[in-house]
Amino acid sequence: MMLKALLQFRHRRFRRDLSVYVDDMLPERARRRLEAHLDSCQACRQELAELRSTVEALGSLPMAEVPRSFTLAAAPVAEVSPRPTARRLEFGLRLATATAAFVLALVVVGDFAGLPGGGEEEEEVRGELFSAAQGTPAAMEAAPVETPEPYGITDVPGISDVERLAPAVGADVSEEEPSEKEALEEAEVEEEAEAGAAEAPAVAEEEEGGGLSREEAVRWLEVGLGASVGVLVVVWAFARFQRRIGNRP
């Protein structure tokens, strides 16, 4: 019983090899084993003969003449499909630009809203907001001034908001090709330089409670963010131009 099952298994395996054997593509050892099996197996010999006839019949099919020439009269519009990495870069730059512009808008709105009050007053208002969750309209408006903080340019000077966004962009950014990465990092570094320059005085002001006034710090922040937006837009436009993103037929 076991022997019969084993023989059946071997037989099936040899049958699978017949097609490659017809093409003379079977490795030497497998070919010798199959030929030994063929000597003793009438069914496989029959199948091999039928397979050879089938291949010969297919090979006898004539190649038809073309009904007309397929040469092109005019060059078709080239199809430029942007590489996925280029699309990701574009997406990342667009996201970074939008975020920087949004943060800038928040800072500017917060700045105008917070101007009537002094720096100390705003600190108090912020304290109230966090502790008792009670806010005057002025405090509510002043709150956005602090919103850039979660993007955390202040506490870790080496990380820009683009890098902060990396987890949100997720695998996309991590899958960038080295060259794309460099381009993105370049953008980050540029922005980081701007943002870092803008943030340093703010940190100093908050920690030491003196030196630079809050209004000046906000001005610097605005200038930094504005420059970041500008740089990002330029980088984005350059990348678009270089990679011809959007130049689709």
Added chain:
Amino acid sequence: MVIADEGELVRSSRKGDLGAFNTLVQVYQRQVYNLCLRMLGSAAAEDAAQEAFITAYRRLDSFRGGSFRAWLLRIAANICCDELRRRRSRPAASLEAALEAGSPADVPSHLAGPEEEALRRELARHLQQGLATVPAEQRLAIILRDIHGLSYEELAEALGCSLGTVKSRIARGRARMREYLVARRELLPRRFRLKE
């Protein structure tokens, strides 16, 4: 068919030289057309072949070397598969119907006499009907291997799969064709009649 300066023609085509590309078209148009003919039948083969060359010209930048013929046949094969998929979504225009209507069995042969010619046509008709019963991927493999004579390596390139998959598709496609022909052995010309 391989031309000596194929690489040069490809390079010129990439730079926008339409004349160079048309030379390549002239070299390979018969193979591309015949692949479409065997896959889709004569009614759709012409359009598919033309689409293949237009697509090839547009995507020349994606050719990474290797066999240009395999690359071109891969584009044609993809177009044929897309067309077959479209047909599946429209049952009225089934593959079988298309093949019956525009069978390439009537390809003339200038060498055969009238009787031989009739037998050859009969065999071609059976083979074409048999091919229509083979799943598209396996059909592509046996057409490219047994009719176009591509090597296993070229096939792997043209089908975009491994050598193991190529061998398996050819084996399964041939097995189906064998079963189809065995069931009709008495209808086949004696030369190709499968032994009892």
